[in-house]
Amino acid sequence: MTKHPTRRGVTAGLALGTLAIPGLGIAAARAQAKPIKIALIAPLSGPWARQGQLMRMGAEMALEEINQKGGIQKLGGAKLELVVADAGDSTEKAKNAAQRLLSQEPDLVGGTGAWLSSFTLSVTEVTERAQLPWLTLSYSDAITNRGFKFVFQTSPTADHQAAETIPTVLKLAEAATGKRPKTIGIIQDNTASPVSFGKQLRDGGLDKAGLKAVVDQVFTPPLSDATPLVDKVRSAKPDFLMLLTSAMPDCKLILEKLDEFKLGKGKIPLIGNGAPFGSPELLKTIGPELLEGLLFSVADWPMKGQEEFIERFKKRTGEPWLTQDSLTAYGDVWIFKEALERAGAADKLKVAEAIRGLNLTEGPAAACFPGPIKFDEKGRRVDVPMIFAQWQKGVPITVYPTDRAQAEPFWLKA
């Protein structure tokens, strides 16, 4: 994975943040206007550094906007400050980062991030004990299955995603072709999220959807040769193929082999899951032709109504398009802003309480996520639809849910 940290945005954000701290002369006002600290823990080094950088870009952009618009009004215009820590490449480092932030920044009111779900699991072991409200885009069910009270998942959980994806795919296919698919092929690796996704499908998900798995292959990354997998697809000819991979080289191998076997370019429609299927890096390594038409479900993706924000983001960071990582980090900071306004105090317990009571359907925070910003007692968002994006002419564009889609989906016919 390439690492191209964009430093301009980072420095700009920090500069603005520090400029904002002094200024107010009145003692009382100054006490109130003490910056409010929010943590971001994300992998900034190691194999997932790029994702961490993307999250940082989103969080800093939100911070800058909030501060420019006058900070937290209920708190005398107090500015937000982002404290960043590197989760590195292991759960140990992630946990250390969390413990360090909590030790060195006792006045944190909340935090976001960790990205990889195992990192989030270990980070939240620390934040939960410190009663620090934590927002995360990680979607492992385990994160909110532990009875924790201070962890809030902005993404639908893995099980939920798996349960939602297939019926929606069938609906899209039926709408486009008039025919309901009967068979499915599954190729997945055995890393954490594909495994939990695949488990949901096999444990009743497929039966419920009336689908028969004619290909069901699990491999251990890295894949050295996709021929045996794709060969099975060729002979079984499923109505569509579910690709559950987490590493780009594996995905590339499979797509190329499909093309070589004349199964590409829509001969067999491809469905993916997860934000990596819409990353600019994928386009760079695989190219637009092989990706054209690939449909993937994802927890969060740029939607209708965000055009102006997306333009600002692209201009600010030089990224070709906005992805889930930046978008949710941006949204999370806005959720904290809303919660702080409601809490009326820079206090983590009150902020947590405010988050529990949120029910946002409009405003900058709500605009970042599909469905309302409302959490159940487990810390999961309620009534969250899955988003589907589709590669169309070299760009992954949101095509579902219809009310927030940027384009019409098309179903490549077999």
Add this chain to the structure above:
Amino acid sequence: MRTRAEANRQLWAILGFAVAVVALSLVLRNRYYELVLTQVLLWAVLSLAWNLLSGYSGYFSFGHAVFWGLGSYTVALGMIHLDLTPWITIPFCAIVGALAGALIGYPTFRLRGHYFALAMLAYPLAILYVFQWLGYQEVALPMKRESPILYMQFEDQRVYIALALGLLVAALLISLWVENSRFGMALLAIKQNEPAAEAAGIDTWRWKMLALMLSGALAAVAGGLYGVVLLVVTPETVFGMLVSAQALILALFGGVGSLWGPVIGAMVLVPLAEGLNAELGDVLPGIQGVVYGVAIIAIILLAPEGVYWRVLDRLSRRAPSASEPPRAGAAVVTSPAPRPAINVARPLALAGTGGDLLVLRDITLSFGGLRALDGVDLVVPAGGLYGIIGPNGAGKTTLFNVINGFLAPDRGAISFAGQSITGLRPSQVCRRGIGRTFQVVRAFPRMTVLENVIVGAYVGAADDATARRMALTALDRVGLGGRADTLAGGLTTRELRLMELARALAPQPRLVLLDETLAGLGHEDLDGILGVIRQVRADGITILIIEHTMHAMVQLVDHFTVLDHGRLIAAGRPDDIVRDPSVIEAYLGKKWVDRMALTAQ
């Protein structure tokens, strides 16, 4: 082996270290530093566990993550599936680790050197996939709100420091005990020369297995506690390459094969890595790895054997060292310091009791197409001084290797003192009372002369003190009493041969096999050694000696057996043998037989 005073000093050092850590934990007052300190202690335990096997025995393991990870998963899965508290599962990890060590050691100890290291690498990598396949990608230890203490979940992080410290102290004490017992001596001997250790009666297989099992148990217990501290267990974090590398790097940095090396490594490198991560991670992502790497490279360049040994060398260079081998060794040896009179224990079999001590029947052994031994029959009566001669490649050393168990014959039987010893391992053969020396001296160069001989004495000694006494006796017998404390690496060829002889004699064997003990020695040296050999024989020990050259042998032995091309071609008294035409032919060719015949006429 250390003296008791030194061991006591180490005990005090361990106590001092523990007190210092406790004091540190009391002044930290910062949960983050407390967490890092806990990790330092746990990684030190893993590194000590690694050191127990790899540092002492020289069998480098690239796969200690397998034990660590099994420990972590034992605790995590025990809590999730069986609701078992870590108070039970962590001690149970010792059994899991030892069992894993046995399962891994059984096939893997067939390999040596790099092959062993590489094979060890495979275990954690393989088991990582097993755990992924089992669906344990992310396992979180459930939070127990009702009875946290029962499940080892403490609000006060210092309890974890105390637990980890307890474990580290235990690991240090175990290491200290190993270092100061025949266990450690055996491992050290294996590290320096495994065949010699085996021939000296050390059951190398058993000690290696024990070391791996003990090491695995320690690593697994530490891994179990690590799981409790981290609360989230994933295959990559506990079975990953980085865990195995961490164990190795910490020990290499601090000093391999030393008690404190792994601890030093952990105390320096773990906080350094974490500090770099914390300070630079969000400013210049990735730079922490570079700095860490540079620090390790610098240490490798400046202190290749590790910080501990480097410091020790510095200190000992300043103070005049007593263990420095004196170069003019001969002077010391010719006038050995008189030792307090020790009763020279008489060997089990007294001279001249008669009977056949060693009987070989139809010994045959082939290496592929080459028949190295071809139906050799040999009977060595008790109390004799037997010589085996033959030209290069005649099969003499092969015959010794068959007798002492390095090689198993394809056919034939060997009996010793009336019992079959065919197919026994060298250490078992040694245990029965057969000692041997080697054509190329196999010393343990980094051990003192006395320690070299003690290794041999263990076979015949019930306890370490007896072994020491027997070793001193043996050294006196060969006239090396004055060199007991010299490092074996500093000995002359003659002294090395004598030392090896002493090692063979120390457990008071009934038979010694001397493999070209006289080779490469000058005349003066030769006479000295011949005297020693005669004395040994006079003490009632049966001797079987191989020699390539004949002249010294003629003076020494009372019976000759001549080997050529793996076959026994002649046997008899020395005077007869030197005139035997087939012997002359074997040595010098047909032409000389004719000439001898002419001369005789």
